[in-house]
Amino acid sequence: MTLSPSRNISQLTQSAVAVVLAGGRGTRLEALTKYRSKPALHYGGKFRLIDFPLSNCINSGIRRIGVVTQYKSHSLIRHLMNGWGGFNRHLGEYIDLLPASQQYANDWYKGTADALYQNLQFIQKTRADYVIVLSGDQVYRMDYGELLADHVKHDADVTVACLPVQQSEARGKLGIAQINDEHRIIDFVEKPHNPCEIPGRPGWSLASMGIYVFNTDFLVEKLKEDAVALSSRHDFGHNIIPDSIKRYRTFAYTFEEQACQTQYWKDVGTLDNYFQANMDLLTRQCQFDLFDQHWPIWTYHGQTPPARFSKDECGRHGLTQDSLISGGCEIVGAQIIHSLLFTNVKVEGGATVEHCVILPETTIGQGASLKRVIVDSHCTVPAGIEIGHCAEADKRRGFTVTQQQITLVTQEMLDKMPLTSQRQQQLHLPTLKQTEESVVTHKGQH
Template sequence: MNLQREMKKTLCILMAGGKGERLYPLTKARAKPSVRFGGIYRIVDFTLSNCLNSDIRRIYVLTQYRSVSLDRHIRLGWSIFNHELGEFIECIPPQQRNVDRWYRGTADSIYQNIHILQRERPERVLILSGDHVYKMNYNDMLAFHLEKKAELTVAGVEVDRKLASAFGIIGSDDEFKIVDWEEKPKDPKPVPGKPDMSFVSMGVYIFNTETLVKGVIADAKNSSSSHDFGKDVVPAMIGRDKVFVHNFKEANNEDGRYWRDIGTLDAYWSANMDLCEKDPPVNLYDPEWLIRTYQEQVPPAKTVSTSSHGSGLLNGTALNSIISGGCIVSGGTVSHSVLSTNVRLEPGSLVEDSVLLDHVTVGARAKIRKAIVDHEAQIPDDFVIGFDLAKDKERFAISPGGVVIVPRGISLG
């Protein structure tokens, strides 16, 4: 089997049009896939890097909600494909060719773009989501799909059962054929022998094109459908078609199973905090599986000592943290935090267990704990965030997990 040849017969469609309502207010001015993550990246970079590293060079990105920043990021950071060799990445907003409406769901977005499949005529379609953080070689999944002679293969992964109600729960037989599917149940079924874990869909699909087209056309005719793959199309195929599950393993790490759906503020914060660990569960420094992005031209980050009135010499320090280019920690302290580009900390300031997006300024002696501070927020001198949640609630949104959300562009002075 020549996987490289088979992958060239596979078209990738990346879903990037969701509102990301549970990630609000970070998605107030941008689509969820274009939210900054891990200092220098956008969330979508992880899925696109998986594609590039898996030698997938024909990619359509389906956009819809507030897509300007996403379109710009892909244009600046991902225009690396050779069109003369048939390679491309293209952003496609709703065309409304066969219906006069926006996308109603993931399946409907494919239905409204059936003309692409008719034009490209791929043998298979790889459907991905633009809001997950993971490292996956899609060639492994394709090999499994071909070996099983499947009509649909779904990528699955074990997650904590407490979190599993947000996903489709998969049951399979000894041959990995899916025999049961329950979408977002209140009481998820555990993995046999692992009562604290559930086996869930990652929202990664390989369809035979003919099967996909039949499925979305039938779904479009169903007036009671929500037009979603996980809720409608896939469950309708169970027991009727050859539907299999591929057990996810991390690229370049046989024992790795790190996959995060960055769908909520708590999940976003937690995944960023994972990167600050001594041995992070997802390795950003693997030269064999680089995560690509677009970076603006900024000077290197630096920490400096500063004299402060009444406090003597204050050393700028950063421990167990990611500090992006353009950041200046001037006599402040950063601990277990992620700083995006061009963040400035003034003397005596403290940032711990927090995510600061680009162009944030933290004033002298200000303190921030367990917070997400959005783009261009200005924190004044002596201001305190995250130490008194009752007081914070008067000014900010607070996630169910107790993360304080400081909105974009706010000036608290």
């Protein structure tokens, strides 16, 4: 990523506070978010989704950040405490956790706008000129200094970061904006089933990225107004943005015009999108370069030894092709092909892992064969098992299979899997044949 020659850091970004909305349930990610919030989900071998907007803040020069948490936030909070605690409050730097503490109501956060309304005290105490509202579960790089500069240039009350996407990708999933020649938003519809096209660009729509810049005084006024509106859903996309278009200066900032070589943005809201976003990282031609040291992605990463590749007890050295292997991994005479292995994954002799995403602290048993599979963290995959080769067989065993034939495996699914003879042996349980032989022997002794 090539940085803009004029980085808008010193004045604008230091006059801004960022609020990261990190309370999402992530229900479309199925069992991956059963015990963790979506922003806490692992991504890219050693990161969590929350690391990307936070890294954008740090690299842009924004050092005052609030993180709004809600559902299943324990692992997220632990990650933030471990990896994002190096701020100096004496220099005006901090990340504050903002859980649903019912300061203004007796409910959970009822929507994205309500989440900020219930944290008005935090926003007002910062005395910032601008508030940047960010989603905590998207993968992208953005210089927020350029976003702020565009906001100021237009003398805007609110600016919505937007990106052209294919209509099929936007349909029913993303807010869609229409703009005039001055980039002023003239219409906005949240998640329409028939998104309007960009003029002169058939098949494409201008989608909201869920990233907003507000003048602070304007935001406070709008949040108070929305809080007492009985018909409101208390949501930015459904209420705040459409209402602002009618009465205030509301502009779009088009992300593809940012001064860098490539733009990459992924909302990994489904298992298929999550799988593909990880697979994207495996080629050197990927638009999102984890090895870009000019715009690093910061995170917490525990102390681990280097990845180790060794032959198994049969003398097999194994094979690794087009893969990302994280620290602490042990590959013992196995084949790893076009896959991504997170921290402390062990793959035992004779196993094959092909086009897979294996989350941390997982063991793939001897001789297992996995293809197009996501394996959740802390799993023990049985020796000899085949997963991802037959969708119907995977479903019968209780695994989740997506529309694009990606199989999700968790330890709970493995524990509930019907016991086969091989599985019984692994658990040191007697098979039916062994039980019958034991009965015969017992009778003979009497």
